[in-house]
Amino acid sequence: MYKMNMQDMPEMLTHMAELMDVYVPVRRGGLVNFEPFSQGVEVDLGTLKTVKSPKDFFLPQVEHLFSAQSQGSKLSVKPQDLPSSPFAIFGIRSCDSRGLEILDSVYLSEPVDKFYEARREKGIIMSLACLDPTATCFCTAFEIDPAEPKADVAMWEVVGQLYAQAQSAKGESLIIELSKFFQKADIGDIAQEQGAIREKASELPWGKLPLQELKSDRLLELFDAPQWEELHKTCLACGICTYLCPTCQCYDVQDHGTGAEILRYRCWDSCMYSDFTMMAHGNIRNSQKERFRQRFMHKLVYHPENNGGEISCVGCGRCVSKCPASLNIIKVINSLVVKADV
Amino acid sequence: MIQDLMIERAKQLLLSGEITCAAGWKRGDFITDSQPAIFESLQELENLVYDKYCAANLSKYLVGLNLKEGKILVFLKPCDSYSFNQLVKENLIKRESVYIIGIGCEGNIRLEEMQGTELLERCLVCTKTEHVVYDELVGEQLNAREARSRFEGVLELEQMSSGNRYGFWHEQLSRCIRCNACRNVCPSCNCRKCVFDNNKYDTGQKASVSTFEDQMFHIIRAYHVAGRCTDCGECSRVCPQLIELHLLNRKFIKDINTLYGPYQAGEDISAQGPLTDFNAKTDPEPGIIHQGGQADV
Amino acid sequence: MCKQDSLIPQIGVITKVKTETPDVKTFSITDIEGKKAFDHKSGQCAMISVPGVGEAMFSITSAPTNTKLMEFSIKSCGVLTSYLHTLGDESQVTIRGPYGNAFPLEEFKNKDLLFIAGGIGLAPVRSVINFVLDKREDYGKVDILYGARSYDDLVFKEEISQKWPDEYKTQVHLTIDSPQEGWSGNVGFVPAYLRELNVKNDKMVIVCGPPIMIKFVLEELRNLGFEKEQVYTTLELRMKCGIGKCGRCNIGSKYVCKDGPVFRCDELDSMPGEY
Numbered sequence: 001m002y003k004m005n006m007q008d009m010p011e012m013l014t015h016m017a018e019l020m021d022v023y024v025p026v027r028r029g030g031l032v033n034f035e036p037f038s039q040g041v042e043v044d045l046g047t048l049k050t051v052k053s054p055k056d057f058f059l060p061q062v063e064h065l066f067s068a069q070s071q072g073s074k075l076s077v078k079p080q081d082l083p084s085s086p087f088a089i090f091g092i093r094s095c096d097s098r099g100l101e102i103l104d105s106v107y108l109s110e111p112v113d114k115f116y117e118a119r120r121e122k123g124i125i126m127s128l129a130c131l132d133p134t135a136t137c138f139c140t141a142f143e144i145d146p147a148e149p150k151a152d153v154a155m156w157e158v159v160g161q162l163y164a165q166a167q168s169a170k171g172e173s174l175i176i177e178l179s180k181f182f183q184k185a186d187i188g189d190i191a192q193e194q195g196a197i198r199e200k201a202s203e204l205p206w207g208k209l210p211l212q213e214l215k216s217d218r219l220l221e222l223f224d225a226p227q228w229e230e231l232h233k234t235c236l237a238c239g240i241c242t243y244l245c246p247t248c249q250c251y252d253v254q255d256h257g258t259g260a261e262i263l264r265y266r267c268w269d270s271c272m273y274s275d276f277t278m279m280a281h282g283n284i285r286n287s288q289k290e291r292f293r294q295r296f297m298h299k300l301v302y303h304p305e306n307n308g309g310e311i312s313c314v315g316c317g318r319c320v321s322k323c324p325a326s327l328n329i330i331k332v333i334n335s336l337v338v339k340a341d342v
Numbered sequence: 343m344i345q346d347l348m349i350e351r352a353k354q355l356l357l358s359g360e361i362t363c364a365a366g367w368k369r370g371d372f373i374t375d376s377q378p379a380i381f382e383s384l385q386e387l388e389n390l391v392y393d394k395y396c397a398a399n400l401s402k403y404l405v406g407l408n409l410k411e412g413k414i415l416v417f418l419k420p421c422d423s424y425s426f427n428q429l430v431k432e433n434l435i436k437r438e439s440v441y442i443i444g445i446g447c448e449g450n451i452r453l454e455e456m457q458g459t460e461l462l463e464r465c466l467v468c469t470k471t472e473h474v475v476y477d478e479l480v481g482e483q484l485n486a487r488e489a490r491s492r493f494e495g496v497l498e499l500e501q502m503s504s505g506n507r508y509g510f511w512h513e514q515l516s517r518c519i520r521c522n523a524c525r526n527v528c529p530s531c532n533c534r535k536c537v538f539d540n541n542k543y544d545t546g547q548k549a550s551v552s553t554f555e556d557q558m559f560h561i562i563r564a565y566h567v568a569g570r571c572t573d574c575g576e577c578s579r580v581c582p583q584l585i586e587l588h589l590l591n592r593k594f595i596k597d598i599n600t601l602y603g604p605y606q607a608g609e610d611i612s613a614q615g616p617l618t619d620f621n622a623k624t625d626p627e628p629g630i631i632h633q634g635g636q637a638d639v
Numbered sequence: 640m641c642k643q644d645s646l647i648p649q650i651g652v653i654t655k656v657k658t659e660t661p662d663v664k665t666f667s668i669t670d671i672e673g674k675k676a677f678d679h680k681s682g683q684c685a686m687i688s689v690p691g692v693g694e695a696m697f698s699i700t701s702a703p704t705n706t707k708l709m710e711f712s713i714k715s716c717g718v719l720t721s722y723l724h725t726l727g728d729e730s731q732v733t734i735r736g737p738y739g740n741a742f743p744l745e746e747f748k749n750k751d752l753l754f755i756a757g758g759i760g761l762a763p764v765r766s767v768i769n770f771v772l773d774k775r776e777d778y779g780k781v782d783i784l785y786g787a788r789s790y791d792d793l794v795f796k797e798e799i800s801q802k803w804p805d806e807y808k809t810q811v812h813l814t815i816d817s818p819q820e821g822w823s824g825n826v827g828f829v830p831a832y833l834r835e836l837n838v839k840n841d842k843m844v845i846v847c848g849p850p851i852m853i854k855f856v857l858e859e860l861r862n863l864g865f866e867k868e869q870v871y872t873t874l875e876l877r878m879k880c881g882i883g884k885c886g887r888c889n890i891g892s893k894y895v896c897k898d899g900p901v902f903r904c905d906e907l908d909s910m911p912g913e914y
Contacts, residue, residue: 031584051582051584052583061520066648073731077649077733135457219891219911236402240580252885263551276887298886317455328371
């Protein structure tokens with residue numbers, strides 16, 4: 001365990017930014033998102049959640065795969081280079097860093113996604129304990145501890161001090177690199193703060209959810225549950241939930257002609273969109289009810305069945321606070337479980 | 343209390359067979375969570391709520407719903423009634439299949455993490471204090487508000503140098519994540535197949551390969567709703583990235599008012615829309631046909 | 640399967656285009672050096688693309704025993720497929736794969752086999768048929784029941800009418816939906832013909848065709864006393880990545896591109912009916 005004065009943080013970040021790209025939460029135009037750090041950028045560690053999850057550092061919204069050129073009848077393909085620059089994301093929360101582990105179980109399983117893997121290898125996660133979990137948070141339902149973030153470097157802000165602990169080899173070497181800013185600290189220094197966080201977290205209104213009921217042996221029963229009819233009714237079929245979600249992982253592959261060449265890229269996609277499963281001869285999900293159901297069944301039943309019971313939600317609450325129709329995974333879980341048991 | 347009156351009236355209408363269902367709001371997960379809902383039974387109607395968190399404009403939900411048998415009851419705030427009217431004008435809602443109860447509005451709260459105390463921007467500049475369409479009004483109509491001009495933001499932008507203005511929009515629109523929430527919530531965005539969803543003609547576009555394309559999406563959308571946008575403010579309310587989309591729409595509204603005389607979309611369904619009523623002789627922006635000297639309308 | 644370049648294709652060269660029906664063509668494709676682009680198993684698919692037009696998954700219709708090239712029988716029905724139909728010899732496309740599981744040809748050994756296909760559904764089945772016929776001694780009797788809307792819509796005409804019927808212990812039963820001048824074979828839908836043929840329920844069955852045909856064929860098979868464990872089919876869904884990540888061919892906990900496209904019919908019962 002190490003610590004430093006919060007006042008020294010900008011200098012430390014400036015030093016880090018000489019070694020790699022550093023992204024920090026920045027408030028701009030009334031909202032907070034991760035932005036590149038450079039000297040003078042004001043870091044906002046007080047706002048609990050960024051609007052966007054940090055998933056786009058690993059799975060960018062748009063990513064080029066290759067370019068293709070045709071000369072006469074000859075076609076050539078030039079693969080996009082794998083990302084190779086080191087970077088750090090400073091101030092990720094426990095829920096979001098758990099979100100990356102869930103993406104890992106998809107993108108790092110065979111066959112490994114090389115683009116994602118390269119970014120995971122190059123990226124250092126520095127995550128920060130949540131001093132003040134808010135009502136839309138429900139990470140504790142997924143056994144995520146907001147007082148003990150999992151990362152390369154875990155951090156705690158306690159009375160003017162930033163405590164840091166390396167949790168991986170990458171984190172160890174970063175701390176060594178930054179050693180002139182840190183001094184040794186005692187792990188006991190953060191115990192009181194951790195206790196306070198956990199106490200607040202234990203009182204989150206949706207911090208306990210009846211997830212044990214969502215067993216995959218009930219897959220067809222849950223799929224056919226009558227509740228979907230009611231649940232989806234006011235869904236506007238936008239992609240807010242999908243795009244802000246730290247674990248939503250689906251993508252589309254499309255081409256973009258620049259005139260000189262064709263760029264093949266992949267981009268985020270949403271199973272909420274009508275063309276997601278559209279084929280030349282028809283669509284297997286013609287109604288919004290079916291698309292809505294797919295998103296939640298994937299998170300709550302299908303993904304867990306393929307990944308040792310791991311539910312594809314981290315309780316970050318972005319869908320809770322941002323859905324224009326106020327539909328969210330909490331409502332789905334409660335409706336499916338409560339009504340299914342009557 | 344207005345909420346009780348609304349529940350009572352809805353129940354009466356449902357019992358009498360006048361309506362088969364009702365569009366309103368119900369209490370969700372939090373005290374601030376008043377989510378749009380469709381009610382189909384007396385029991386469900388017990389959950390109807392009405393408060394300053396009922397921000398969702400229910401008019402959009404009626405597009406497509408009007409094909410059902412019987413009438414649907416909808417609760418409309420004054421500003422929502424403009425959207426409703428505009429949709430009737432565009433033949434997207436059958437007026438006779440909807441029963442409208444007009445309800446007063448004191449403005450909606452802007453929520454962040456489901457908490458908040460301030461009004462939404464649209465409510466701070468609200469001028470639509472009277473319903474333009476309804477079957478009956480329920481409860482006290484507490485609509486008058488001290489409003490500041492809704493064009494202040496547009497004026498500021500007009501006074502900027504073009505470079506600064508470009509910078510402003512570039513920063514705003516490059517935040518876009520193409521979630522389509524602004525489009526899907528917008529009552530005026532009602533194309534059966536949006537041009538941005540259409541892969542057949544190479545116009546389909548799900549993500550932006552360059553920041554220029556974010557601008558394309560929003561500018562084309564603003565053009566397409568121009569003259570029909572009632573300035574209901576739903577686009578800015580739902581944008582997760584807080585893009586000030588209402589400024590684009592209001593620029594169009596302001597220009598239309600200047601060029602063609604004051605016009606409020608949704609106010610009067612018999613009025614000709616400024617951009618759909620072409621008169622070559624009086625048109626202040628007659629375009630090439632008239633300039634060519636050929637048109638004689 | 641771990642490929643460095645799962646999403647990066649190689650160049651494929653069209654070496655031959657054969658018109659099968661008014662809307663189906665069979666494309667022979669090799670790699671840029673004229674060799675087979677990659678090995679495959681019967682039932683597996685490949686992603687073929689024309690950059691700027693699109694990319695889609697197609698079943699490999701040639702048998703794994705064909706080590707020189709791969710064949711794809713493609714019906715013109717969308718943007719990419721109709722573009723592919725305009726291409727001729729020496730045209731270049733991109734190709735990546737192979738994707739998906741395969742028919743359990745080991746399990747089929749020494750068993751009698753019944754192939755049932757409708758229309759373009761014969762394309763994936765043909766790969767298995769030709770594999771089995773190339774290793775004739777490993778398998779029992781072969782029955783092929785194939786139907787299409789009309790004579791013109793029957794694909795692989797040479798094989799279905801000459802090559803396959805001449806093979807040892809192999810019978811081909813053809814049918815078309817409605818009577819046609821010059822056609823002396825059976826007339827009627829595939830499921831009805833199946834009932835007429837009254838096949839013994841001691842075979843393994845491979846079914847592929849339009850969803851409605853599959854539905855009625857499965858019903859007939861049940862009536863004939865077949866168990867679901869004896870019947871295999873392939874599913875076709877929209878796919879983008881081919882490696883079980885992009886999410887669009889996800890049905891239940893299966894990804895059709897990775898866990899399919901071949902499914903045993905009792906497996907399908909545990910999946911939501913979104914196919």
